[in-house]
Amino acid sequence: MEALAGIVxxxxxxxxxxxxxxxxxxxxxxxxxxxxxxxxxxxxxxFAANAVSISLYAGWSDPALLLPPTLSRSLNxxxxxxxxxxxxxxxxxxxxxxxxRHVWARRLVWLGGIVIAGGSIATGILEDFEVRILPGPxxxxxxxxxAGALVWVAFESYRYGVLLRRRRRVGLGNALVANxxxxxxxxxxxxxxxxxxxxxxxxxxxxxxxxxxHFDPVVGRPILEFTVLVTSVLGCGSVASLFLTFFPTAGxxxxxxxxxxxxxxxxxxxxxx
Numbered sequence: 001m002e003a004l005a006g007i008v009x010x011x012x013x014x015x016x017x018x019x020x021x022x023x024x025x026x027x028x029x030x031x032x033x034x035x036x037x038x039x040x041x042x043x044x045x046x047f048a049a050n051a052v053s054i055s056l057y058a059g060w061s062d063p064a065l066l067l068p069p070t071l072s073r074s075l076n077x078x079x080x081x082x083x084x085x086x087x088x089x090x091x092x093x094x095x096x097x098x099x100x101r102h103v104w105a106r107r108l109v110w111l112g113g114i115v116i117a118g119g120s121i122a123t124g125i126l127e128d129f130e131v132r133i134l135p136g137p138x139x140x141x142x143x144x145x146x147a148g149a150l151v152w153v154a155f156e157s158y159r160y161g162v163l164l165r166r167r168r169r170v171g172l173g174n175a176l177v178a179n180x181x182x183x184x185x186x187x188x189x190x191x192x193x194x195x196x197x198x199x200x201x202x203x204x205x206x207x208x209x210x211x212x213x214h215f216d217p218v219v220g221r222p223i224l225e226f227t228v229l230v231t232s233v234l235g236c237g238s239v240a241s242l243f244l245t246f247f248p249t250a251g252x253x254x255x256x257x258x259x260x261x262x263x264x265x266x267x268x269x270x271x272x273x
Contacts, residue, residue, distance in 0.1 A: 005228045008235035009054060015239060016046035019246045037092040045086020045146075052079045056131065060215050061224050073129040080120040080129070083146055088113040090149040098156040108152070115145035133215060134202050143195070150192040157185030175260035176253055180245055187241040190234045197234065201227040 020042030023035045056075045059066030067075070091112040099105030119142025123129060126138050164178035201223050209219045244252055 005232045008232050011239045013047055015242050016042045034093045034096040037089040040089025041086040045083045049079050049082035072131045076129040076131050084116045084120050087146045087149040094153045094156055112145050112148050116142050133205055147195055150188045154185050154188035157181045175256050179256045183241045183245045190238040193234050197230050
């Protein structure tokens with residue numbers, strides 16, 4: 001299972017980096033474009049921050065990989081910085097893509113960025129970026145800000161996917177575009193679930209370790225094994241949806257189009273059944 005988890009992690013990192021660089025390349029001279037800000041998420045958060053996180057927490061599964069406290073604090077600070085930059089970019093992307101004319105959406109972007117930055121800075125001031133089983137309120141404030149970006153993009157993607165599907169049913173719209181929004185929503189949901197699994201595992205550990213703030217491999221090993229299983233399944237879904245969003249195969253596109261056409265009559269009108 002650990003081998004599968006490693007493969008999934010490498011695939012996620014590789015797709016995030018390739019996808020982010022691809023988006024940067026397309027919009028290098030059009031910084032206001034939504035894709036430019038989405039590239040920030042993939043390069044800084046999905047790739048760089050997750051790579052730092054893997055090295056930071058590797059010692060929990062293998063004591064030989066445990067890092068010195070000074071280095072772990074530095075990597076934790078770097079993780080908060082990189083993930084904060086990336087997920088603030090995701091807020092901007094969602095605003096520009098779905099709600100660019102809404103004042104409340106622009107304010108939500110500012111709110112999300114402030115919550116992430118404020119929580120991250122407070123983590124350094126109050127906790128010295130110490131890596132704990134259950135960090136303090138400042139860390140979880142930043143966590144909520146980061147999670148909020150994924151909740152928002154998932155909601156907007158599903159909502160837009162429903163709108164495009166309705167248009168398709170009356171002979172308008174494009175089935176592939178509509179499916180891409182559903183894939184995008186599913187990717188955001190699985191990514192959010194991965195974040196939730198981390199919180200669940202921490203709370204589970206605390207319930208078994210009588211509130212210990214530092215990791216004990218003897219107590220934590222069964223929790224890690226189960227969490228690895230869950231995150232591997234979620235990671236497979238995340239990788240598949242991300243791959244099909246950026247690199248849809250010809251066979252997959254034909255399947256989507258055939259599936260959509262079966263819902264229409266030969267004349268292009270909707271079938272009511």
